[in-house]
Amino acid sequence: MSARSIATEAESEKLRVIRAIPSATDIRLGKIKGAEVDSLIALIDQIAGWREFRALTLSDRRRFIERDCGGVFPSVLLRLLRSNYVRNAYLAEYNKLSGIELNDKRMMITALIIAGIGFDAPASFLSEAFEKDCLAIIKKISSGDTDGLKLVRVDGDFVKTIPSIGARNLLSNVIDDKEIVDTTIYILNYIRNKYRRSEFENHIFTQLMRYSILSSVVSDDGEVNRFFDNISKVSYFRELPLFWLQWHIAMSAQKSWLKAEEYISMGYTAADAYDNKRDDKFNRKQLEDRKAKFLASRAIATDRAGVELFRDMKDAADIFRRLMRDAQLTHHPYETLLQIMQVIEAKGATMPKDLAKILAGQLTDIAGRAAARVGIVPEGYQRSHAVSAMNEIEPIAALLR
Numbered sequence: 572m573s574a575r576s577i578a579t580e581a582e583s584e585k586l587r588v589i590r591a592i593p594s595a596t597d598i599r600l601g602k603i604k605g606a607e608v609d610s611l612i613a614l615i616d617q618i619a620g621w622r623e624f625r626a627l628t629l630s631d632r633r634r635f636i637e638r639d640c641g642g643v644f645p646s647v648l649l650r651l652l653r654s655n656y657v658r659n660a661y662l663a664e665y666n667k668l669s670g671i672e673l674n675d676k677r678m679m680i681t682a683l684i685i686a687g688i689g690f691d692a693p694a695s696f697l698s699e700a701f702e703k704d705c706l707a708i709i710k711k712i713s714s715g716d717t718d719g720l721k722l723v724r725v726d727g728d729f730v731k732t733i734p735s736i737g738a739r740n741l742l743s744n745v746i747d748d749k750e751i752v753d754t755t756i757y758i759l760n761y762i763r764n765k766y767r768r769s770e771f772e773n774h775i776f777t778q779l780m781r782y783s784i785l786s787s788v789v790s791d792d793g794e795v796n797r798f799f800d801n802i803s804k805v806s807y808f809r810e811l812p813l814f815w816l817q818w819h820i821a822m823s824a825q826k827s828w829l830k831a832e833e834y835i836s837m838g839y840t841a842a843d844a845y846d847n848k849r850d851d852k853f854n855r856k857q858l859e860d861r862k863a864k865f866l867a868s869r870a871i872a873t874d875r876a877g878v879e880l881f882r883d884m885k886d887a888a889d890i891f892r893r894l895m896r897d898a899q900l901t902h903h904p905y906e907t908l909l910q911i912m913q914v915i916e917a918k919g920a921t922m923p924k925d926l927a928k929i930l931a932g933q934l935t936d937i938a939g940r941a942a943a944r945v946g947i948v949p950e951g952y953q954r955s956h957a958v959s960a961m962n963e964i965e966p967i968a969a970l971l972r
Contacts, residue, residue, distance in 0.1 A: 602641065602642035602643060603636060603637075603642045603643070603644055603647075604637065604642055608633050608636050608637060608642075609633075611636060611644075611647065612629070612632050612633070612636070615647075615651065620651045620654075622654065622656040635650075648736065649736075649740075652736070652737070652740045653740070653744065657740070658744050658745065661737070661740065661741045661744070661745050662745050664721055664722045664741075665722065665741060665745050665746065667712070667722065668712065668722070671708075671712060674701050674703065675701075675703070675708050675712075676750075677701065677750075677753070677754045677757060678697050678700075678701045678703070678705060678708060679712075679722065679723055680742075680746060680750060680751065680754045681697060681700070681701075681754055681758055682697065682723050682730045682732050683722075683723075683732050683733075683738045683741060683742055683746075684738075684742065684751070684754065684755065684758075684779070684788070685775060686731075686732040686733070686734070686735050686738035687735055687738040687739040687742055687784075687787070687788060688735070688775065688778045688779075688784060689735050690771070690775070691726070691729040691730065691731050691732075692729065692730045693728055693729055693730075693771065694706055694725065694728055694729060694730050695728065696771070696772070697730060700757075700758060700761045705730060706725055709723055709724070709725055709730065710725075721733070722741075739787055739788055742788035743787065743788045743789075743790065746788075748789045748790065748791045748794040749794060751788055751789055751794075752785075752789060752794045752795075752797060752798045752801075755779055755785065755798065756798065756801055756802060758775075758779060759776065759779055759780070759802060759808075760802075760805070762775065762776045763776070763805075763807050763808070777813070780811075780813060780814060780817055781817055782795075782817045782818075782820040782821045782824070783820075785798060785821075786821070786824065792825055795821055795825075796821075799817070799818045799821060802814070803818070809841070810841060810844065810845075811841065812838045812839075812841040812842040812845060812853055812855075812858060813838075813857070814841075815834045815835070815837040815838035815840075815841055816834075816835070816838045816857060816858055816861055818834045819831050819834035819835040819838060819861060819865070820861065822834060823864075823865055823868060823869075826872055828869050828872075828873065831865060831869075832865070832869075835858065835861060835862050835865060838858050839855070839858060842855055842858060856894065856897065859890050859893060859894055860890070860894060860903050860904060860907055862886075862887075862890060863886075863887040863890040863891055863894075863907045863910075863911070864906075864907050864910060866883045866884070866886060866887040866911075867884075867887055867907070867910035867911050867913070867914050868910065869883070870883055870884065870914045870918065871910075871913070871914055871917065871918075875918075876918060876921035876922075877921055877922060877923065878922070878923065878926065880914075880918060880921060880922055881922045881923070881926040881927070881930060884911060884914060884915065884930055885929075885930060885933070887907070887911050888911060888930070888933050888934060888937060890907075891904055891907060891908050891911065891937060891941075892937055894907070895937065895940055895941060895944065900944060900947045900948050901948060901949070901953055901957075902948055902952075902953040902954070902956040902957040902960070904941070905941060905945075905948075905956070905957040905960035905961060905964075906956065906960050908937070908938065908941055908960065908964055909960040909963055909964050911934070912934065912938070912963075912964050912967040912968065913967070915930070915931070915934065915967070915971070916967050916970070919931075931971040931972075934968065934971055935968050935971050935972050938964055938965070938968040939968075941961065941964070942961055942964075942965070945957050945958060945961060
């Protein structure tokens, strides 16, 4: 219920398993309102969740849920998790690891990072990665603590931690960014040196390379830059198109537009090198979508205008047209088209009129094609986002006609 972007893939798989149970019922939550708000207030009282908001009256608490959190249950949970009370509870638990060896601590941090992605870490994976008996380490840490170690525990062949939403909260608010980056670099290098990787290792490797995963728990731009700079020194990573893609995304987030443009270009170069070495072709769909998003984001954030703006938006529109031909259409291109439309709405008047007319014709045409293909986007999370984007695109497209 509370899982969003980071663990969506893992949580969605769990939901598919649950839906296979004949007696299972799929209930989609809308906004919390009316009597539900009062029930949630009472529930939060039971877990002492209002400690940070002791001065709030009942009306204040209702406004907090309905206005500040938009009546969205996960938002309420996240606001409560950010409270000093919860942070101090996590800190007290994490401090139980103080005094242990560096690699033992990194082993525990790795388990938390993997939990944040949405998985339980196999004990064998942790033992092999750190060349120590993971189960013995956890037993040793737990034996010296009278209150018991709640941060990690062994369950069969797996190391379980606090739930993913709590693991991400602990990583982002308690554990030092440098420790997270050092641990992530260590695990990436361990996996890339393996001759044969399991499906789990391949998936974790890909996830740990993602900027969205890193930035969800590391807020210091300097540490983010150190992460990418460090692994860029290894030729193995430099040869991966998706490494350059992720570095590009990081630079776009920091509005370092020149570097972002350079790194997306390096991604295409790495994809070309991939094609030359193998019989199959590298799927450039992610690179294409990100390049179009980059062109739109840069246009909004900078003073690009006139012919230069026309050229950028035409390139972005051409990319979108290619993405629309994909048989396995996702919601991402729809969000990209919305960004392009928003650029035209905000800055289209700076273009020469003849060029603006050409671009308007192209965009209204592809907006119509996009609307006709929404039904191909997978149901659920993806289609709802595609439909939401189209709802915002259509009024802008109508103005361009």
